[in-house]
Amino acid sequence: MSGDGGTYAPKSPDLSSFYSPEGPTDEAPSTAAQPQAAGAQPQQLSSQQSQSQFSPQQRLHLQPPATTYFTGAPAHSPQRFPQGQQQQPQQQQQQHQQTHQQIKPQQSPAYSPYLSSPSTVSQAGPGFTSSSPLQSQHSPQQQQKAPPFYVQSPYGTQYKPQFPVQPAQFYGTAPANSAPLPGQADGVSSSPSSFAAAQIAGGMPPKRGAAAQAAPAPAIEPSPVKTKFPTARIKRIMQADEEVGKVAQQTPIAVGKALEMFMVNLVTKSADVAREKNSKRVSAQMLKQVVESDDQWDFLRDIVSRVENEEKASAGGAGAAAAGKVRG
Amino acid sequence: MSDHEFGGNDDLSLPKATVQKIVSEILPSSTGIAFSKEARDLLIECCVEFITLVSSEANEISEKEAKKTIACDHITKALEQLGFSDYVPAVLEAAAEHKEVQKGREKKANKFEQSGMTLEELERLQAEQFAAAAARHT
Numbered sequence: 001m002s003g004d005g006g007t008y009a010p011k012s013p014d015l016s017s018f019y020s021p022e023g024p025t026d027e028a029p030s031t032a033a034q035p036q037a038a039g040a041q042p043q044q045l046s047s048q049q050s051q052s053q054f055s056p057q058q059r060l061h062l063q064p065p066a067t068t069y070f071t072g073a074p075a076h077s078p079q080r081f082p083q084g085q086q087q088q089p090q091q092q093q094q095q096h097q098q099t100h101q102q103i104k105p106q107q108s109p110a111y112s113p114y115l116s117s118p119s120t121v122s123q124a125g126p127g128f129t130s131s132s133p134l135q136s137q138h139s140p141q142q143q144q145k146a147p148p149f150y151v152q153s154p155y156g157t158q159y160k161p162q163f164p165v166q167p168a169q170f171y172g173t174a175p176a177n178s179a180p181l182p183g184q185a186d187g188v189s190s191s192p193s194s195f196a197a198a199q200i201a202g203g204m205p206p207k208r209g210a211a212a213q214a215a216p217a218p219a220i221e222p223s224p225v226k227t228k229f230p231t232a233r234i235k236r237i238m239q240a241d242e243e244v245g246k247v248a249q250q251t252p253i254a255v256g257k258a259l260e261m262f263m264v265n266l267v268t269k270s271a272d273v274a275r276e277k278n279s280k281r282v283s284a285q286m287l288k289q290v291v292e293s294d295d296q297w298d299f300l301r302d303i304v305s306r307v308e309n310e311e312k313a314s315a316g317g318a319g320a321a322a323a324g325k326v327r328g
Numbered sequence: 329m330s331d332h333e334f335g336g337n338d339d340l341s342l343p344k345a346t347v348q349k350i351v352s353e354i355l356p357s358s359t360g361i362a363f364s365k366e367a368r369d370l371l372i373e374c375c376v377e378f379i380t381l382v383s384s385e386a387n388e389i390s391e392k393e394a395k396k397t398i399a400c401d402h403i404t405k406a407l408e409q410l411g412f413s414d415y416v417p418a419v420l421e422a423a424a425e426h427k428e429v430q431k432g433r434e435k436k437a438n439k440f441e442q443s444g445m446t447l448e449e450l451e452r453l454q455a456e457q458f459a460a461a462a463a464r465h466t
Contacts, residue, residue: 034360223418224356227349233342237376238383238398240340245387246397254403255379257422260350261415262378265373267354271361282355284366291374296411299381300374 225264230255266290266297333429382406 231252238244238255256298266287273286288304351363351371354447363371383398390398400423404416445453 038458054438094343151440225350225353227353229342229350230344237340237342240382241384241387243382243387244398247383248397248399250400250426251386251398251403253426254400254419254423257419258382258403258412258415259375259378261372261418262412263347263375264354265352266374267351267363271355271359272362277428280360281362281364282367283364284370287367287370297379300377303373303377304370308407 223260223264224261229259231256234259269293340376342375344368344372347375380411385410429453 012278035122110194234252234256235247238247238252269280269290270282274280274282277286279286291300291304344457348363348368349366352457355361355363364390382403383406384400386398389405390396391463400420404419407413407415407419
């Protein structure tokens with residue numbers, strides 16, 4: 001488990017503070033099997049449980065039985081480790097979510113900050129954590145158990161308008177009012193699509209994605225390109241690399257979009273070069289010039305040099321001729 | 329289809345017509361600038377190289393995370409590492425859009441089931457149609 005924490009910690013530093021308290025919580029049942037914990041200090045163990053595990057369990061009784069497996073699983077499962085691995089990213093995501101929610105009250109007037117959110121989260125995250133380590137440690141578990149709106153809606157209601165209260169306190173008092181209010185659920189879930197996308201990208205089940213459509217568009221200028229690359233082809237090209245194994249369904253779409261932007265970049269730049277040279281045709285040499293003008297295109301240098309040589313050898317093609325004129 | 333006909337080499341390239349179309353979308357005829365055939369072919373090679381680069385970088389990232397499947401997340405991280413971080417927002421948007429479309433499809437499928445009739449009615453209808461079909465064949 002600590003290994004996992006190490007893996008994830010560097011990527012999102014704010015979570016490291018979540019994990020260290022999280023570790024014992026999760027492992028408390030399993031350490032019971034070890035002589036040291038079980039024999040020497042059963043008292044301590046139980047008190048630990050009462051602190052860190054009880055409230056979720058209590059809530060568990062209020063919840064539909066379907067959720068029971070969660071508390072059961074970590075303790076008894078024989079393959080604890082792989083399971084832990086799988087759960088971790090999920091929890092990580094959820095903690096992210098949660099941080100978002102926690103921040104919301106502070107920044108409520110405008111949602112737009114969320115578009116650039118990742119940095120905001122990591123800044124604000126630790127502050128909250130340190131103020132309420134215990135609560136924040138529970139909450140991801142709560143979220144896993146509760147149906148999405150159960151947790152969400154109270155946030156919308158109580159938070160934004162009224163209290164400048166610590167989210168932690170809210171958590172303590174929350175369970176009572178579970179009534180989902182449609183309006184507020186909306187307020188919460190209107191977190192912009194870029195955030196939703198981040199969740200999706202992480203393989204999160206789209207918990208609240210359903211309501212996340214109404215996003216004020218981030219500063220993405222509309223692409224002139226309407227034609228999409230065939231995703232099957234992209235996938236095949238990706239998998240031509242033997243190292244590349246399975247590819248998620250969305251991945252070729254993401255790559256296709258990136259490719260599109262890559263092309264826009266390359267094509268407009270080479271068109272600029274053509275304009276400078278008073279040419280109406282973009283030649284392979286102009287493209288080469290663009291590639292060599294910027295380190296960003298480093299990886300294309302081999303290709304462009306090869307192509308030019310080929311063209312010199314064959315000396316055919318209007319493009320090569322035009323380019324020769326320009327150069328000469 | 330045409331992929332199978334030509335087989336092999338063409339497989340791992342991008343369709344020329346599509347690339348040409350995209351190029352002319354980027355450079356509409358009003359700009360008065362066109363891509364030469366050689367430039368387009370070179371562009372295609374660059375595109376393939378770009379895909380390969382991104383996917384191998386993403387593959388490494390996914391391996392580091394002990395994941396067997398390359399997800400969107402890995403692509404965006406790869407783009408960032410390769411100096412294409414300005415592509416990331418649009419990529420995320422496209423992925424989210426796709427997700428939305430997919431969801432719409434699922435919903436449609438569900439609606440198709442639900443909107444019709446109750447299960448009993450559907451069963452009755454099915455029985456009727458079976459009977460009709462049987463009658464037609466005898």
